[in-house]
Amino acid sequence: MATMIQDTPHSNEPPRVALQSLDSLWFQVAGTICNLRCHHCFISCAPDNDKFNFLSLETCKRYLNEAAALGVKEFYFTGGEPFANPDMCEILAETIKVGPATILTNATLFRDSTLDRLQRINESTPYSIEMRVSIDGYSAEMNDPIRGEGTFDAAMKGVQQLVDIGFLPIITITRTWCGDDGDVLATFRQTLVDNGYTRPRLKVLPSLKLGAEVARTRGYHDDERVTHDMMANYDPAQLVCSSARVVTDQGIWVxxxxxxxxxxxxxxxxxxxxxxxxxxxxxxFTCWSFGAICSNVSTAATSTTDA
Ligand code: SF4
Ligand code: SF4
Known part of the structure; x- marks a missing residue:
């Protein structure tokens, strides 16, 4: 029987992935600090988790300069909750001088001043700014047990605020249900339309069995690993690590x-x-199974719909 483990490096030499080109740069802009404490968070972000801290504007500028010299094409901001970082809007304003940006947010921390600034930045840039909003169900009954009481209503309000200032947010949903995605996506889409988001975009992500998710469901089995045989006819470009890196307050992670x-x-x-x-x-193993799970790009295995 397979043993359940959280995550243990191989003892045998595993297949390696080359960085084909550094196309995308991620910023762990809020570190592991988040206003929420979701039960499936694969890096266990929380208000009191400062294992990784906020990135400063100066740090981001330094890496943006290096990224521009290296030909990086796009930028992503994640955490934790990016808008917990008080410099998020200034960092975004610097970023869109260099290229397009995507922010992964829980959409529960928008102040009027933040929305005003986002709208002005969005209207002033030739580059696109994408907002990805995490909501894990089409109702409070489905979402709140995972993300916390009141988070469904708060995130739906955040979606509406983004739509009102001209964004078409990508709603990202971690797959926590059994069975077909079709009914869930259809109901989710209708819920968003009923709430005034008439052109919803949805992306379903697999759960990563790390961090808080281990207690909610399970960790990885020891046979859930990428082997040389599995890479034989596999396009490594599907793996985020073949074209991206992430900036943290403690250096660059893969x-x-x-x-x-x-x-x-x-x-x-x-x-x-x-x-x-x-x-x-x-x-x-999850990346190998599902492909481009981090980027905005959809694959056959990550359900994505654009209405
Ligand atoms: S899943 Fe997202 S919103 Fe939830 S605790 Fe983690 S970083 Fe915060
Ligand atoms: S992107 Fe996925 S496949 Fe690549 S190193 Fe990270 S976890 Fe592994």
Whole structure:
């Protein structure tokens, strides 16, 4: 019988993925600090989790300059909750001088001043700004047991606020149900339309069996690993680590998924991080199974709809 473990590196030499080109740069802009404490959060973000801290405007500018020199094409902001970082809007304003940006948010922390600033930034840039809003069900009954009481109503209000200032947020839903996605997506879409978001975009993500999710469901089985055979006819471009890196307050990590893995730190500069990486973690199995789970790009395995 397979043993259940949270995440243990391979002892045998695993397949390695080369960085084909550094197309995307992620900023762990809120570290692991979040106003919520979701039961499935794969890096266990919470108001009191400062294992990784906020990125400063100066730090972001430094890496934006290095990214521009390296030809990075797009930027992502995550956490934790990006808008918990008081510098988020200033950081975004600097970023869109260099390229398009996506912010992954729970949409529960928008002040009027934040929305005003976002609207002005969005209307002033030739680059696109995408908002990805996490909601894990089409009702409070479905969402709130995972994300916390009142979070469904708060996030739906946040979606409406974003729509009102001109965004078409991508609603990202972690797959916590059994069975077909079709009914869930249809009901979700109708709920959003009924709430005034007439052109909803939805993306379903697999759960990563790390962090808080281990207690909610399970950790990885020890046979959930990427092998050399599995990579034989596989396009590594589907893996985020083949084209992205993530900036944290403690250096550059290989991807936003492995923050808790010390061996995923690749250096202090982007130049130092341009190395290949062994797929030694169990979470790599989820990436291999589902493809581009972090980026805005959809794959056959991550359900995405644009109405
Ligand atoms: S899943 Fe997102 S909103 Fe929930 S605790 Fe983690 S970072 Fe915060
Ligand atoms: S977790 Fe995914 S993105 Fe990170 S190193 Fe493994 S395969 Fe690459």
């Amino acid at each position: 991807c936003p998924i492995l923050l808790d893995a010390p061996d995923a730190r690749l250096g202090g500069t982007l130049a130092e991080s341009l190395v290949d990486y062994p797929l030694r973690h169990n979470a790599c």
